[in-house]
Amino acid sequence: MLAREAAEAAELRAHQSHPDVVALRVERVRTQVDRLCWAGIVLGLAFTMTNVQQFAAAGSSAWSLPWLAAWLLDPTVSLVLLAILRAEQVTARYQVATGPWVRRAKWFTLAATYVMNTWASYAAGSVAGVVLHSVPPLVVFVAAEAVTDLRDKLTDAVTAAFTEAHHRTVPHAAMNAGVEVHEPARRPARRGRGDHRRTSFAEYLTTARAAWCPGVMVTPAWVREVTGCSRGLSSRLAAVLTAEVAGSAEGGDAP
Template identity: 55%
Template structure:
């Protein structure tokens, strides 16, 4: 004999259909708030970032390992196996690859926290070092194929170095965009400064009073350190402008006839990164291609005045 269980409340009374729907709506609302909370979004983006980094580095290391044999053959130049020149030839590719990996690792961290590696502050040597490492690897890897004009060998030995170069250039941009996704989520979701999702008051004073661990202290004593600390932080570390602030600046500087390119954006805004300049130029081009309906009263009155 089987018995069916009817949903009941705390008073052991059967729930009506409306009560069950009310519970489902409350649960769905709680799940939605948690799924759109900035901390949850940051955690999901961090997981994606980890996957992207692992796949990028796996491809980079496999590509560099593939080129090692060809570079060793190029450096050995027909030396006898296990001879001193033959053994020393194995050191050439790691010497170039380790320097390249060091530069890529530094770019990975700076892109993770959106720190701009500007040429005017670091000089051109970072990019020169990376380009020289790629070109040296490519030339040594394909020299024999080019000397014999072996087309299939040129294609075969060109793919790994070129793929390594493309992955190295794309990786920092992807990490910067993932960080921008977290920043945008924190900017769009109300109450982004809260560490938990609950029914706290939305004002900053109420949050400060609720989060403090010393309720018996006077209110003035609790708020004084909080008001001084942000001022000190702003004085020592200025806030990094967002892409929309950059967009406002280039929109003001734009004039008819100017072709909007990432290079032009960097001329107008010298402190912008390459990846952000590309995004800002795309946004401005999209605005220029889209007709806008102006709400300026002077523009509306022009036809009347002409009449």
């Protein structure tokens, strides 16, 4: 009885600690974070729509052409902002850095929404109105900035969870099967403050080449994991190694 329960528990634990299962749990958390942030951003933008319409209508009579056209202003700004955030959702997923104009466009749309939403309260000198109409745009602004970093860190968490679970389960399975296990290439040791020599791009690339094996997807996160390089350098290393892998696949040689 106990032996059967122990065997069932061991089988269940083996499935729960499988690297793909562990990574999937973190993926689900990332999905939940995305949905909650999107819900908050959309609700915040919807709250500002009426105030922006009143700002654009400027006292026009209801259902007149200027009054109707004023309803287009807030969606125009909000749709551009949502498009930027949607693009950042994908780039953060694969840890691809975006250019400075992306952040400028995001800040401009958020600033425009804030100004149009609070202008009437500032003009009327209503402190309560300023506070009330400042909260939703500022929440949207903070969420838009935070969600990008959260996605990036959750991507790192997925990679770290998979790697840790893989290192924990594969050696045990290999030992039980009598297979010799080769340790993965270790990242270069960090240099002390007294050593001013910096690791070169070629040295990082050599380390990444040694760590790569067929079936491994080369991503900036994986490059940082095996080399210990910086976030900015990992994208360049991943691009070079990916090109080498693709070229070697066509030529039939390993990188």
